[in-house]
Every structure is written in C-alpha cells, then in structure tokens.
Amino acid sequence: MELKQSKKVISADDQQERLKIESWIVGFTDGEGCFSVSILKNNTAKSGWQVFPEFVITQGAKSLPALEIFKKYFKCGKIFVNKRYDNHKENLYRYCVRSICELEKSIIPFFKRNKLKTYKKNDFDIFSKIIDSMSNRKHLTEKGFVKIAQLIETMNRKKKSRFLESSETKRQTK
Amino acid sequence: MELKQSKKVISADDQQERLKIESWIVGFTDGEGCFSVSILKNNTAKSGWQVFPEFVITQGAKSLPALEIFKKYFKCGKIFVNKRYDNHKENLYRYCVRSICELEKSIIPFFKRNKLKTYKKNDFDIFSKIIDSMSNRKHLTEKGFVKIAQLIETMNRKKKSRFLESSETKRQTK
Numbered sequence: 045m046e047l048k049q050s051k052k053v054i055s056a057d058d059q060q061e062r063l064k065i066e067s068w069i070v071g072f073t074d075g076e077g078c079f080s081v082s083i084l085k086n087n088t089a090k091s092g093w094q095v096f097p098e099f100v101i102t103q104g105a106k107s108l109p110a111l112e113i114f115k116k117y118f119k120c121g122k123i124f125v126n127k128r129y130d131n132h133k134e135n136l137y138r139y140c141v142r143s144i145c146e147l148e149k150s151i152i153p154f155f156k157r158n159k160l161k162t163y164k165k166n167d168f169d170i171f172s173k174i175i176d177s178m179s180n181r182k183h184l185t186e187k188g189f190v191k192i193a194q195l196i197e198t199m200n201r202k203k204k205s206r207f208l209e210s211s212e213t214k215r216q217t218k
Numbered sequence: 219m220e221l222k223q224s225k226k227v228i229s230a231d232d233q234q235e236r237l238k239i240e241s242w243i244v245g246f247t248d249g250e251g252c253f254s255v256s257i258l259k260n261n262t263a264k265s266g267w268q269v270f271p272e273f274v275i276t277q278g279a280k281s282l283p284a285l286e287i288f289k290k291y292f293k294c295g296k297i298f299v300n301k302r303y304d305n306h307k308e309n310l311y312r313y314c315v316r317s318i319c320e321l322e323k324s325i326i327p328f329f330k331r332n333k334l335k336t337y338k339k340n341d342f343d344i345f346s347k348i349i350d351s352m353s354n355r356k357h358l359t360e361k362g363f364v365k366i367a368q369l370i371e372t373m374n375r376k377k378k379s380r381f382l383e384s385s386e387t388k389r390q391t392k
Contacts, residue, residue, distance in 0.1 A: 063241070064241040065241075067238040068244055068248070069245060069248035071244060071248070071249065072240035072246070073249075074246050074281075075247070075248065107335075107336035107337045134317045162277065180247055
C-alpha cells in the first residue's frame with residue numbers, strides 16, 4: 045500500500061517537472077528560437093531550387109546545456125558548433141531540427157499544444173503550414189513551390205526572396 | 219460536498235497555470251532578459267557617480283503582450299517605449315525594474331526559487347550580490363562602491379567601466 049502511494053507521489057512530481065521543462069522551452073523559444081524557411085539554389089533539384097525549413101536556437105558555448113535540454117526533450121535534432129574567429133570570446137552553438145519528419149512529429153505538435161506568447165507565434169503558424177505542405181509533397185509541383193515562397197514572404201524576415209525575384213519565376217508566375 | 223470538490227479542482231488548475239507562467243518567465247528571461255548594472259556620472263551624487271541596476275526585457279511592439287505578462291506577474295516595474303526612427307518597422311518596448319526595493323522583494327527571490335538554465339545565471343548571481351550590497355547601503359562608502367564596480371566587471375558585458383578607468387578612482391584604489 046505504501047509503495048503504491050510513493051509511486052503516485054513520484055509520478056505527480058515527474059508531471060510537474062515535465063510541465064516546468066515544457067513551459068521553459070516555450071519561453072526560451074519565444075526569446076531565442078527561430079522558425080525559418082529559406083529557398084536555396086540547388087542544381088541537383090529538378091526546379092533548380094530547394095525549400096529548406098529549420099527550427100533553430102543559437103547560444104554561446106557557456107549556455108550549451110540549455111541547447112542540450114531541447115535535444116533531450118525533443119529526442120531529435122542536432123547541435124552544431126559555429127567556430128568563431130572574430131573578437132568574440134566563445135564559439136556559437138546551434139540546435140537545429142531540419143528533417144521534415146522530425147519537425148512534423150515533434151516540434152510542430154509541441155508548439156501547437158504549448159502556445160508561444162510573442163509575435164513569433166505568427167512565424168510558427170506559417171512555418172507549420174509550410175511543413176504540412178511539404179509533407180504532402182506539394183513543394184514538388186511548381187504551383188506548390190510558388191505558394192510556399194509566397195508564405196515565406198509573410199514571415200518575419202528581412203531579405204527579399206531570391207526565388208520570387210528571379211526572372212524565371214517572374215516569367216512563370218505572370 | 220460537490221462544491222468542495224469543484225473548488226479543489228480549480229485550485230490545482232490555478233497552481234498548474236502559475237507553474238506554467240513561472241517556467242515561461244524563466245525561459246523567456248534566459249533568452250531575452252538582461253540583469254545589468256551600470257555606473258553613471260551623476261554630479262548630484264556625493265561621489266559624482268551613481269550605481270544603476272536594472273532588470274530589463276526588450277521586445278518589438280508586436281510582442282508587447284509578452285512584456286505585460288511580466289508586469290502582471292511581478293506586480294512591479296514599468297514598460298517604456300523606445301520610439302524608433304530608423305528603418306525598423308516597429309517601436310521597441312522595454313519592461314524595466316529599477317527600484318532596489320522591488321528588485322529585492324520580487325525579482326531576486328523569484329529567480330532564486332526558479333533557476334535560470336543559461337549562463338545568464340552567472341550575471342544574475344552577481345546582480346543579486348550587488349542589490350544585497352546596495353540594500354545594505356554599502357554603495358555609499360568608497361570601499362563598497364569600488365567593490366560593486368569590480369563585481370560589475372565580472373558580468374557578461376562589453377565595455378570597460380568608466381568609473382574604474384577614471385584617473386581619480388585609479389589614484390584612490392592604488
């Protein structure tokens with residue numbers, strides 16, 4: 045009887061700990077996270093262009109343990125080092141999830157359950173639409189590809205799309 | 219009997235909601251928060267210098283609701299607008315807590331109970347020491363003031379201290 049009670053207590057604690065980690069992940073992503081989708085030139089792709097979605101968190105080396113929390117929780121993604129040779133004292137680390145399957149299975153359902161509280165939620169909603177579209181292989185059709193490029197334009201990014209600006213695309217979408 | 223049960227459920231939900239907000243605040247602070255202490259020239263101060271501690275979170279206008287969560291939770295601090303006339307599309311907002319009393323009563327106990335997970339914890343620990351020292355009015359003595367300036371130097375900041383670099387301070391601390 046006592047054993048059962050002790051099990052119950054541990055389980056409530058575990059649940060609370062999980063809740064704390066999840067809310068911390070939402071807060072840290074609201075602060076430092078980035079849902080980005082780029083369209084890159086790729087000569088091996090049929091259209092000559094490739095859609096490249098990425099969920100990224102960047103931190104200095106001293107805060108690497110924070111990135112490891114993400115990797116451990118999501119059970120996917122990789123941590124890359126960006127070696128720095130400028131006047132910064134430490135290397136930068138990036139936690140990245142790039143696989144459509146992992147984004148679809150882990151990252152997107154998590155942020156649908158645990159809502160972001162900043163305007164980054166807007167980026168996430170568009171990101172999520174694009175991943176859904178890619179998962180349905182719509183980016184392999186010309187129409188689907190252009191639609192994705194137009195969605196990217198509504199995200200919080202600075203640069204104009206090289207793909208949409210290219211004379212070939214302009215000709216095709218006229 | 220039923221009423222009591224319903225009360226219990228609401229209270230557990232409230233507790234869970236509180237836990238979520240608190241962990242989100244820790245995560246967002248790990249990402250975007252800043253515990254800063256500056257020493258500024260002030261001719262009205264006896265020593266000619268003034269210690270200026272500040273807990274700050276900065277966000278673009280579109281994410282103002284995230285700052286309001288902080289203000290509502292901590293029941294202190296102010297939100298200021300930094301009007302921008304450059305090529306950015308939106309004004310910046312800053313949630314700031316500057317009062318020693320409010321920092322000591324609200325901000326510091328919160329982050330002592332809810333530990334930061336990035337290297338920002340190091341800045342917080344030093345910040346907390348400085349506030350403790352100021353609360354004990356040690357910054358009003360020359361020795362105490364220099365000790366604070368030296369603590370600031372161990373924080374994650376870029377610029378050299380104007381106070382410690384001043385010829386007068388160098389002469390006095392020789």
